[in-house]
Amino acid sequence: MTASRIVEKSQTISYPRGARVLHLGLVLLFSFELLNSILALWFQHFSLFQWHILVGIVLSFWLTLSWIVYGSTSWGRQLLYVWYWPGNIPAIFSDVGRLLRGQLPGHGPQPGLSSWWQGMFFLLVSWVNYAGLAAWLTMQGYLGIPDLTHIGLSSMRLGTPILLYFWLGHVGMALYHAARRQPLWSIFALW
Numbered sequence: 073m074t075a076s077r078i079v080e081k082s083q084t085i086s087y088p089r090g091a092r093v094l095h096l097g098l099v100l101l102f103s104f105e106l107l108n109s110i111l112a113l114w115f116q117h118f119s120l121f122q123w124h125i126l127v128g129i130v131l132s133f134w135l136t137l138s139w140i141v142y143g144s145t146s147w148g149r150q151l152l153y154v155w156y157w158p159g160n161i162p163a164i165f166s167d168v169g170r171l172l173r174g175q176l177p178g179h180g181p182q183p184g185l186s187s188w189w190q191g192m193f194f195l196l197v198s199w200v201n202y203a204g205l206a207a208w209l210t211m212q213g214y215l216g217i218p219d220l221t222h223i224g225l226s227s228m229r230l231g232t233p234i235l236l237y238f239w240l241g242h243v244g245m246a247l248y249h250a251a252r253r254q255p256l257w258s259i260f261a262l263w
């Protein structure tokens with residue numbers, strides 16, 4: 073699979089199957105973990121919380137797999153480039169300027185506001201999740217660095233509301249683009 077496969081064909085973006093499978097796994101695992109965390113944190117509703125650690129461990133594997141695949145394939149490195157290359161910062165400001173003039177910025181794997189949002193979202197999910205994993209491993213006695221418990225629990229409690237806003241922005245903009253007949257659903261097409 074090459075970076076050139078991530079191309080915009082008229083209005084539909086063609087993603088490699090690996091990217092679509094990884095994305096679907098992230099959507100399902102992370103959305104469950106986020107909803108479960110919000111229910112516990114804001115509503116003291118713990119009926120699903122028994123699944124928190126198990127789903128968190130599976131999400132840790134999935135995130136690690138995602139980082140490995142993104143780093144070892146040309147299309148994955150192309151994604152990392154549009155998300156994190158500092159030279160893309162002017163494109164983000166240019167999109168913000170367009171927004172302030174009432175124009176909807178573009179979408180898809182190209183430098184700009186939507187890619188920056190996705191990149192920061194992915195980074196924060198990784199931080200909160202690995203911090204949670206480290207806290208749990210410490211509480212279980214597998215890691216001997218007591219501070220990790222505090223760092224992990226604080227990261228999860230502080231990170232959850234921020235992650236909710238990233239999730240709402242990401243999903244909200246996908247729906248908004250779709251409402252403007254710019255369907256992005258090809259990211260969910262596994263076949």
Ligand code: HEM
Nearest residue numbers: 105106109112113125128129200201204205208228229232
């Ligand atoms: C993005 C992923 C995650 C989010 C958003 C998240 C969120 C949260 C939140 C908000 C709490 C506090 C609940 C409360 O105080 O009522 C919490 C607690 C906790 N989380 Fe996570 N978490 C994530 C991943 C993980 C992972 C990967 C693990 C371990 C494998 C984990 C283990 C724990 C543990 C052990 C607690 C403490 C439960 C307790 O106080 O008894 N979390 N998490």
